[in-house]
Amino acid sequence: MPVARHVLAHAAERPSRLAVCGPAGELTYARFAGKIDGAARHLRGRGVGPGALVAVALADPVELLTAVLAADLAGATPLVGDPAWDGERWDQITGEDLAARIDTPLPSDALPSDAGSLRARPSDAGPSDAGSSDAGPSDAGSSDAGPSVWGEARPDDLAWACFSSGSTGRPRAIVRTRASWTGSYPHLDELTGIGPDDVVLVPGPLVSSLYSFAALHTLATGATALLPGRWPGRSLTAQLDRASVVHVVPHRLPDVLARPGSVRVAVVGGAALDAGTRADAAAAGVRVVSYYGATELSFVAADADGGGLRPFPGVEIEVRTGSHGPLGEVWARSPWLAEGYLAGAAGPLRCDGDGWVTVGDLAEPYREGQVLRLRGRGDGAIQTGGATVVPEDVEEVLRQVPGVGDIVVVGLPHPSLGSVVTAVVEAEPALQPPRALLEATARGGLDAAQRPRRWFVVPSLPRNPTGKPARALVADRLAGGDPEIRRLV
Numbered sequence: 001m002p003v004a005r006h007v008l009a010h011a012a013e014r015p016s017r018l019a020v021c022g023p024a025g026e027l028t029y030a031r032f033a034g035k036i037d038g039a040a041r042h043l044r045g046r047g048v049g050p051g052a053l054v055a056v057a058l059a060d061p062v063e064l065l066t067a068v069l070a071a072d073l074a075g076a077t078p079l080v081g082d083p084a085w086d087g088e089r090w091d092q093i094t095g096e097d098l099a100a101r102i103d104t105p106l107p108s109d110a111l112p113s114d115a116g117s118l119r120a121r122p123s124d125a126g127p128s129d130a131g132s133s134d135a136g137p138s139d140a141g142s143s144d145a146g147p148s149v150w151g152e153a154r155p156d157d158l159a160w161a162c163f164s165s166g167s168t169g170r171p172r173a174i175v176r177t178r179a180s181w182t183g184s185y186p187h188l189d190e191l192t193g194i195g196p197d198d199v200v201l202v203p204g205p206l207v208s209s210l211y212s213f214a215a216l217h218t219l220a221t222g223a224t225a226l227l228p229g230r231w232p233g234r235s236l237t238a239q240l241d242r243a244s245v246v247h248v249v250p251h252r253l254p255d256v257l258a259r260p261g262s263v264r265v266a267v268v269g270g271a272a273l274d275a276g277t278r279a280d281a282a283a284a285g286v287r288v289v290s291y292y293g294a295t296e297l298s299f300v301a302a303d304a305d306g307g308g309l310r311p312f313p314g315v316e317i318e319v320r321t322g323s324h325g326p327l328g329e330v331w332a333r334s335p336w337l338a339e340g341y342l343a344g345a346a347g348p349l350r351c352d353g354d355g356w357v358t359v360g361d362l363a364e365p366y367r368e369g370q371v372l373r374l375r376g377r378g379d380g381a382i383q384t385g386g387a388t389v390v391p392e393d394v395e396e397v398l399r400q401v402p403g404v405g406d407i408v409v410v411g412l413p414h415p416s417l418g419s420v421v422t423a424v425v426e427a428e429p430a431l432q433p434p435r436a437l438l439e440a441t442a443r444g445g446l447d448a449a450q451r452p453r454r455w456f457v458v459p460s461l462p463r464n465p466t467g468k469p470a471r472a473l474v475a476d477r478l479a480g481g482d483p484e485i486r487r488l489v
Helices: 004-013 029-045 061-073 087-094 185-192 209-221 233-242 250-258 275-283 391-398 435-445 471-479
Strands: 018-022 025-028 053-056 077-080 098-102 158-163 173-177 199-201 224-226 245-248 265-269 287-294 298-303 316-324 327-333 361-363 374-377 382-384 387-389 406-414 418-426 454-458
Touching (some): 018 029, 018 061, 061 077, 185 209, 199 233, 275 287, 374 391, 387 391, 391 418, 391 435
Parallel strands (some): 199 245, 265 287
Antiparallel strands (some): 018 025, 287 298, 316 327, 361 374, 382 387
16 A cells, blocks of 8 residues: 655655645655655665565654655565554564564655754645745655665555454454555545645544555645644644545544534545434535445445445445344455455454455345445344344434433343343533433334343543444453443433
8 A cells, every 4th residue: 555656756746745744743745755765775774675574653643654655665564553562562463574663763864965854834834835945856765875775566565564443352464465555546536536736634543544544545646644643632623724635433523524624525434424414514515425444345335425335436245144134244346355464363354265255244235236234243243132233223323312422332241131232321421311311212213122221331432543432342341340331320
């Protein structure tokens, strides 16, 4: 996936165009390209070259992208991980496969002598007028730091590795070819209308494949990437005033729609959006393009107009029924699939020998030309008293109760039922909904088997790097008697 050569090409064509805006400042394409080139020469000097696996664990998003793209330019495979992991943790995950671990910013001797480091962001300048004094195309990538590191970039290069955001215990690293993601870029451009004049807000940590994809797609397009490195919180309004596009997960979209600023398109990855949210977006003047996929599968389906999820360009979809009652597993076949897990790690990815793969997501029966109606992950389904309950169905109903910030539904062991449906509500103490209201809502909108029998409340649900509630971690904390999770009475 990394797009180092795209960045260098943009630097030659539009050197003064702002490329990245991070917590420490901004870089134009000319200076960003020089920074990447110098860092790549440094890696080659350390013996990192084609076929090497390089761990990248940097908190600053601009420095992280620099290292990722430098590894790409040097011919290596960057693996983006958590900056909090120590060397022992990396060794557990990667074994002897790791050639280098980058946990401090790489030297970038290729910057022109007057460029310095990241320059301070001007307080009143927009992306189009920042950096007018940058060096021209001939300076992008120039260096006295050593011989050129340029080589052929092939579609089948193993050019990217990242961790599944849904993993628990030992994380699983997923490896991709260059073409498995970059080949999808033109299709995403067509669906969203993103182009080189856009300013794209990527408001999350780049260890998440959703946000790293968004950042690298932005750079491949030649647009400007706003990279706060995490959810911007109080500075969200200012960021949205600069941006024309934003990538978010579903539970963050309402925050964007409350004060959309200059945003015209919101690209939403994850769960399907309800009609009410899309109506709010229309009222705010924001076009929403949502999509469904997985780290292992990349894009599977997209909804560009509110008409429902349909196959992403190049994707074939089957829903295979049989072992999940009226539901079936979603299988996909496309050019966008990952190569598999690093070091032979086990995971939900399964193949059938004919190019079809699945990660166990469930959907209603589907035929070509229809809308894909997802119903959650098969391994999260709750078997209770002979019935199969899909947690997402329960959560969708209960999330509408006033005071519910979010909710996770899991199954807890039961001696006769197998599992009992259990709800963990995220709510502020002062706004905590009464259990009677939750139960009344469940009776009105859910079948008897779907209704939670146990209720808990927590101030804040644990979340994975994409911002989605970490269902498995909630279940583990419940089973372990976490005192922060209180019974709702």
